[in-house]
Amino acid sequence: MAQEREAAIVGIHEWPKRVDRSVSALQIKARSIARALDDAGLSWGDVDGLYDAGEGAGGGGLGLAAYLGIKPRVIDTTSVGGTSYEFHAAHAMRDIAAGRCNVAVLSYGSKAATERIPIGTGGPRAAGGSWQANMENPYGSTLIANYAMVAHRHMHEYGTTTEQLAEISVATRAHAMRNPDAVQAMNDLQFADVREISVEDVLESRIVADPLHLLECCMVSDGGGALVIASKDVARGTKKKPVWLLGSGEATKYRENGGDITTSAAAQSGPEAFAQAGVTPDEIDVAMIYDSFTITVAVMLEDLGFCKKGEAGEYVSGGRMRWDHADGPALNTDGGGLSSNHPGMRGLFLLLESARQLRGESTSQVEGARLAVAHGNGGLLGGTHCGGTVIMAAD
Amino acid sequence: MANRLQPVFPEQDTEHFWEGAKQGELRYQQCNACDTVVFTPRAHCTACGSDDLAWKVSAGAGEVYTYSVVRQNRSPAFADLGAYAVAYIDLDEGFRMMSGIVGVGDPTQEVRIGMRVQVEFEPQESGEYPIPVFRPV
Numbered sequence A: 001m002a003q004e005r006e007a008a009i010v011g012i013h014e015w016p017k018r019v020d021r022s023v024s025a026l027q028i029k030a031r032s033i034a035r036a037l038d039d040a041g042l043s044w045g046d047v048d049g050l051y052d053a054g055e056g057a058g059g060g061g062l063g064l065a066a067y068l069g070i071k072p073r074v075i076d077t078t079s080v081g082g083t084s085y086e087f088h089a090a091h092a093m094r095d096i097a098a099g100r101c102n103v104a105v106l107s108y109g110s111k112a113a114t115e116r117i118p119i120g121t122g123g124p125r126a127a128g129g130s131w132q133a134n135m136e137n138p139y140g141s142t143l144i145a146n147y148a149m150v151a152h153r154h155m156h157e158y159g160t161t162t163e164q165l166a167e168i169s170v171a172t173r174a175h176a177m178r179n180p181d182a183v184q185a186m187n188d189l190q191f192a193d194v195r196e197i198s199v200e201d202v203l204e205s206r207i208v209a210d211p212l213h214l215l216e217c218c219m220v221s222d223g224g225g226a227l228v229i230a231s232k233d234v235a236r237g238t239k240k241k242p243v244w245l246l247g248s249g250e251a252t253k254y255r256e257n258g259g260d261i262t263t264s265a266a267a268q269s270g271p272e273a274f275a276q277a278g279v280t281p282d283e284i285d286v287a288m289i290y291d292s293f294t295i296t297v298a299v300m301l302e303d304l305g306f307c308k309k310g311e312a313g314e315y316v317s318g319g320r321m322r323w324d325h326a327d328g329p330a331l332n333t334d335g336g337g338l339s340s341n342h343p344g345m346r347g348l349f350l351l352l353e354s355a356r357q358l359r360g361e362s363t364s365q366v367e368g369a370r371l372a373v374a375h376g377n378g379g380l381l382g383g384t385h386c387g388g389t390v391i392m393a394a395d
Numbered sequence B: 001m002a003n004r005l006q007p008v009f010p011e012q013d014t015e016h017f018w019e020g021a022k023q024g025e026l027r028y029q030q031c032n033a034c035d036t037v038v039f040t041p042r043a044h045c046t047a048c049g050s051d052d053l054a055w056k057v058s059a060g061a062g063e064v065y066t067y068s069v070v071r072q073n074r075s076p077a078f079a080d081l082g083a084y085a086v087a088y089i090d091l092d093e094g095f096r097m098m099s100g101i102v103g104v105g106d107p108t109q110e111v112r113i114g115m116r117v118q119v120e121f122e123p124q125e126s127g128e129y130p131i132p133v134f135r136p137v
Helices: A025-040 A060-068 A081-097 A133-139 A143-158 A162-176 A180-188 A199-204 A266-277 A294-304 A347-359 B015-022
Strands: A007-014 A049-051 A074-076 A103-111 A207-209 A222-231 A243-253 A286-289 A371-379 A385-393 B026-031 B053-058 B061-070 B084-091 B096-101 B116-122 B131-136
Touching: A007 A025, A007 A081, A007 A347, A025 A060, A025 A103, A025 A222, A049 A060, A049 A081, A060 A074, A074 A081, A081 A103, A081 A222, A081 A243, A081 A347, A081 A371, A081 A385, A103 A347, A133 B096, A133 B131, A143 A207, A143 A294, A143 B061, A143 B084, A162 A180, A162 A199, A162 A294, A207 B061, A222 A347, A243 A266, A243 A347, A266 A294, A266 A371, A266 A385, A286 A294, A286 A347, A294 A371, A294 A385, A347 A371, A347 A385, B015 B026, B061 B096
Parallel strands: A049 A074, A049 A103, A286 A371, B096 B131
Antiparallel strands: A007 A222, A007 A243, A103 A222, A243 A385, A371 A385, B026 B053, B061 B084, B061 B116, B084 B096, B116 B131
């Protein structure tokens, strides 16, 4: 299929601080939208499409437009956890191609660090019963333990090792150390050692939920940002080079009797996105893959088609995921959720760093980067989750 | 005595399962229209949509599909437990269930994928519902 270039990312903003007591989550959203519009050379009144996951106490489709003071023609409140933003980008691409709107905004804001929300280790709370909670809450499975169960099965079936998975933490930390905002984040969040790390460092960090070590787990930070997606006509007049949206895929997966826990929703969303974009994984320069944990990246590299199922451990070895490695793709060049920011729903940052790379603005710039993939994961990798894939190209 | 979180009712999908737990029965469903085993419980078949489901009682035998040992849980109900194993168990009747593994000295060393396990109903310090957990056989 020929590449269709109907919509592009034209404005971006990432909230620089990862611990910020001076603002609310909702203020992060609104102020990031203003800065992303400024980045594009567009104005508040140009916005006619609003995409929102309902986080940040903004009231979602009913409340956020009123807070911002805009009257969009399209309101999309898809909320599928951390990958909501890949879904939003996919929908904005469709809506723009259909002529329903011309300037779409996506925003995210969270105060997970200052509010001390234990995302990974909070475990189940006694709350109202639901069909899922009533069957799982008695067992005390934390979010991390859910991902850890995927890692154990992956190791069991394919011989994957912690040494191999640790390469993902090592590469993303190397990228983080080149990103001043990430370094500031690790300092503000009082990381024990703000430096590059080795495979041995990962192995020697304490185990949070077997087999996942502390340095295989993302941080909990504040943060947010915004993204402006515009039609090709609008994109011709914006300040920066447009970053074209070429293809997208959406999928869900959940615990099934006899199912394979080592395969994620990406196995469905990835091929759809690549087919629509008309490109293949071996052409990708930058892979922005939701690194909630090392195992998340390993499973998704396989499911997106960068390597075969079970081979991610070998694939990531030898520093392959580093920004300056000849073979590529470069992984999470902003430092990722592991070492730059993770306020709970990281999907927006995957798109932001993809755009920076394809504009030539990353702090770990891949030389001549032309194609990027962003793949987000929302929910629990070993339970109910959604996966959203977006393929982007430089102008 | 254990003091796990209890199921919360009213909740129409899981009520019959938990009534079974009180009687020492591990209940699951099978579709009368297409024979698909349905778990976790609900009022329709996940394969064909039929609402004609039969309740059955499992023999409670199965194997560990995968597991993790939780070393840190900030929820008050689990904070004092020390390391404990959570797992997905594949029951011999063909359904997969999240549960806990009990009866092992050190869960970080003594739980294995593929290990055969048997259900037991663990009484709780507070709360009327015993919780189905699994012990190595």
